[in-house]
Amino acid sequence: MEGEGKLSIYRAARTIKRRENTLYNALRSIYDDSIFVGEIAQLWPELPLLANLRCGLWYAPKFHSGCYFKSTDGHTGNWSFNTSRLNLHVAHLAGQKGGCIIVDSTRKGKRFPDSMSKTIPIWTCVLNRAIANHRRKRQDHVKPMDEEPNTPAAHSHERDWDSSLHLPLWVSKTEKASIETRLEKWTEELELSGADIASLSSSLKKPLRQLWISQKTVIWLNEVPDHDSWDFTPIILVSASSSASTGLIQHRATSEFSWNYIPGAGDDEESWARGLSPELFWNNVYDIMNSGPDVCNRKVADMVEKDRVYRAQRGQDAPQVIVKPQKSLLHSSTSSSCVESLLSLDSLDVVDDIQFSEADSTVYWFGSTNTAVGSALAAANTTSVDCILNCDQNSISVGHLNTEAYLHLSMVNSKFDRFSLRSNLASAVNFAKLNLSKGKRLLVCCHNGEDISVCVCLAILTALFDEGGTFDDGKSFSEAKITKLDMRRRLVFLCKFATKARPSRGNLKQVFGFLSEGGDSVLS
Template sequence: MSDHHLIHNLNLIMVSHTASGGMPRPLQESDLIFAPAASSLKTALGELKRSHLSITNRLQSIKQDADFVLGVSRAYDLPLVANERCGSWYIPPERKAGSAYFKSTDGHFGEWAFSLRRLNLQVLDVLGQCGGYVAEPEYHRLLTPPDVVSLSEHAQIEARIPEFVRSLRDLDLDVGKLRSTMVRPMLPVWITPGRALNNSSITGTLEHSLVVLATASNCMSGGSHSGSNYVQGAADDSESWALGLGPALFWANSALLMTAPESELPALIEGIVGESAKVTSMRLPTQVKPATSLWIANSAMAEKVYADFDIVICCGVTVNTMLMTALQSSYVHLACSNGKNGSRQLRAELPKLRILASKISQSSRILVACETGKDLAVGVALAILCSLYGSDGRLRLESTGEVSDYVSKTLIKHRLSWIMVCMPDAAPSRATLQSVNAYLMG
């Protein structure tokens, strides 16, 4: 449908009338006539939008944005850290040095809260590996780019730093270890598409480590380049358009995907995703330190390593008959589906953990697993840490007369920080954490 046809139909949607006697009268609500052309226009606009947001356009836009990101990395000779959930789409896996997890609103004016749920301490490891270490003072002044952050905003952020420091200290983390990892004070700069890439105007110094915050997508009016098929933020909401394709599969098959006709892409992606599903991913057990006897893994790995543990707790829709047969009473099944429903179901299943107190000793090894090893298993591990472990990481058992620490919101945050430090990619949903809070404090 041509643009002229669209405009012509638009002119037919609303028609004015005249009153009896030929005198014009004001247009009334009842005079609005939604002609068949209106439906035709809506359909046409919807088709145009869907055409623009096609899988082909999205993948080509992602590749274009990824080329810009790689250009930034080369220009400043810096490693690439993806801000998830979308960041990994823009970085070839072999070039990815790590991941961070910030909300899209973090750093917006007034959104300066210090997240205790996402500490992102793993970013310090990347800085330490690439920036070298120098002795630091106890603290240093806040650095913000003056072309992005005004003096007023800078002052408001700086005024909140003492509160952030108290919140961090309340977690009782090993600050000495963090300080040994930390490098020079970070000097943040923002880079967006269209800005000249060179390391002459923006460089680090002997006193600072340069942290380039790169915006992958080109910010254009309407979300696209005028007259082109570019899609701004093409990787956003991939669940709604990617047909199960993820960043790793995209990059592994990019040459094939980028050359396939749009009409063939759904079937092609279905085949790629289907073949990938046959290869079960394994997540090695991660010990939650300083706890001496608690590990987290995914369900597939639990089936491989269960013999190394005294207790195995699995979240899943159905009972794992192999584990139940092998472990008998040492296998605990928490009936939870995936997603938000599973997080809500967890609330009713967590009381089953109370049986652990009579089954474990100081030498027991406990493994907690769910399908991904990142959500429900993290919630279960958090509930165990809060109810059975002391602040020193040792089990508190009723049989020995030892009493667990009083459960409070502060304690829950403290124990969650143990997990997040050991598992930076842990991703307990808000619903999962709410279920844990209800179990512990309800």
């Protein structure tokens, strides 16, 4: 009886929690918090607004772009600077625009998530240190013959470029000291990763430094400084959620409905969104808000189904999609690598062309927030891609390609199958080798272009191309033992252009296992 009583209490608590975390409560909380985000964005309208994926993406109808700073990299005792999530496009963008605003939120009753309290401060500090090292080496290299090595002029750049660690006041001095002991190692890892520090140094005129803004921050509107007036490049961190004591329910009401506020409601969208995406939410936000708690679930289900049918009818989830040329982002004539953004879909998804060779052998990485089904085929038709490697669970109708030019390898994330990627990599690399050796152009795609297709491209790039990015049919791979550093350097190269890339640790481990074992002798 005692056990049954405890179980009943547990079930009752779960029932109450589910009742509080309804779909309407989550969406209404997001909408209210978005008003605050909009107000902050208007204080510095020149600065681009970025969403820290995935949670931050819910809190504004439109973002310039996204970034990926994980809170786990800032957890106490687990601090990390991860070279697979360099977010260098954020630093470049901040340098071009004079700063940027990053939006995120947290459920845990804190004012700021650990991604903002520690992960991003560690990131800015390591980048600043690497840039300072680069500038010192460059200055030493071009130092005038008559200048003494230890004169104030010789070291003025080190004083001007702030490379210290700036953490918020709520992070203890003990924790800060522990993080500082790791900074030199992280800086060395960044420098060894192959990241283009010289380009970062050219983009940034002032060192990066973060500022923190939450709903409890007091801002005097008549004293808001211009972002150009600071002696640093500001990374303004906006925590969208209203902080409250853990377990405290905030009851709110409008003239028509009452509801419960959920801090950080945008987090873990699979558990509550019922198929609703941020884009679909903002396209129908007023209709959803006016529907009220009683009919919200039915209203959202209807919207999700209509959107699915709408996309299918227009080929966005079928073998037709309208594409248009987009201006090339980068073309390097001084190296064997060339990267261009080729296509922009109607849904503003982007196909990034990663060309690893100065010859005809080309690998395309395909990225999409929707399924790859129709988009990959349209990309193949438009860019004269000769063959497709489809890593999505869904197949593609490719009547114009023969059986040797299309391979479907159904793969799932490591959370669902720890060996799904590993068991398919031999076939993927063999298919790539067969076609690239004939000078064909290969398209690699998956359901979202963020993880699996990136990892497959990483395996192909490492196994079939040399360090300079030239296709060599696996010769350099067969002659050397692949290390984690080798793979990390190639991943940094990929992520430089595939800014949406978010390869999971589990999938990267599968790629390294495949490569470190000689690629299962597929290249022998």
